[in-house]
Amino acid sequence: MTYGRFAYLYDELMKDVPYDDWIKLIEEKRQAHGLKGNKVLDLACGTGELSIRLAALGFDVTGVDLSEDMLTVAQAKALEQGVNVDFLQQDMTELELMDTYDIVGIFCDSLNYLHSEEEVQKTLQNIRHYLKKGGLFIFDVHSLYKMNEIFIGNTFSYDEDGICYIWNCFEGKEPNSVEHELTFFVMDEAGKYDRFDEYHMQRTFPIEDYTKWLEARGFNVLEVIGDFQGSPRPQTERVFFIATLE
Numbered sequence: 001m002t003y004g005r006f007a008y009l010y011d012e013l014m015k016d017v018p019y020d021d022w023i024k025l026i027e028e029k030r031q032a033h034g035l036k037g038n039k040v041l042d043l044a045c046g047t048g049e050l051s052i053r054l055a056a057l058g059f060d061v062t063g064v065d066l067s068e069d070m071l072t073v074a075q076a077k078a079l080e081q082g083v084n085v086d087f088l089q090q091d092m093t094e095l096e097l098m099d100t101y102d103i104v105g106i107f108c109d110s111l112n113y114l115h116s117e118e119e120v121q122k123t124l125q126n127i128r129h130y131l132k133k134g135g136l137f138i139f140d141v142h143s144l145y146k147m148n149e150i151f152i153g154n155t156f157s158y159d160e161d162g163i164c165y166i167w168n169c170f171e172g173k174e175p176n177s178v179e180h181e182l183t184f185f186v187m188d189e190a191g192k193y194d195r196f197d198e199y200h201m202q203r204t205f206p207i208e209d210y211t212k213w214l215e216a217r218g219f220n221v222l223e224v225i226g227d228f229q230g231s232p233r234p235q236t237e238r239v240f241f242i243a244t245l246e
Helices: 019-032 049-056 068-081 117-130 144-151 207-216
Strands: 039-043 060-065 086-089 101-106 131-142 155-160 163-171 177-187 193-203 219-226 238-245
Touching: 019 049, 019 101, 019 131, 039 049, 039 117, 049 060, 049 068, 060 068, 068 086, 101 117, 117 131, 117 207, 131 144, 144 177, 207 219, 207 238
Parallel strands: 039 060, 039 101, 060 086, 101 131
Antiparallel strands: 131 238, 155 163, 163 177, 177 193, 219 238
């Protein structure tokens, strides 16, 4: 899945996303687990929002994304804000990097865009190759509850500042997957609305599967967290994994 025109609307539509909570989590876990290094690999970095915030805090950040459009937006934002981030266009299932990192992150449920167990496990193997011994691997995914109870069968809408969308969620073909069909209407300079459509598919897996796949690749799972704090509960929407290589 690559973003097209949606990449240029992404930040406007995601302006209420609690990015500060991700930053706080990264800093807290770095301190709690005694990590001294500051080299961060932000996989599926999108428009670079987290990459840029981390760089502004003094981290040495590399952002990787599959979408050229997303990276175009990210690079422009970094330049405008005067921070240095090395942005690369790559598929996280096929990483080819020149360095290793103290922290590797896949944030904002980006891992859910991988549709098969094989893709997830291949990505985990890649990360094992690029994460330093003693470093932290931090990622979050949608819970089974969010996929099956909040997304599937529901419709969401947005209408603000000349951007409207209708977002329909359907049950996917694979277990615990959802198909997102989005129709956008964007006002042009003449006051007319231009329509375009986007299709996204996400899939998640049980906590036990992610844990098993991590451990099979030599990761030590340090913590599993629900919704930024505490243990996952039946109605947790976002599950975080904190893992390391020893």
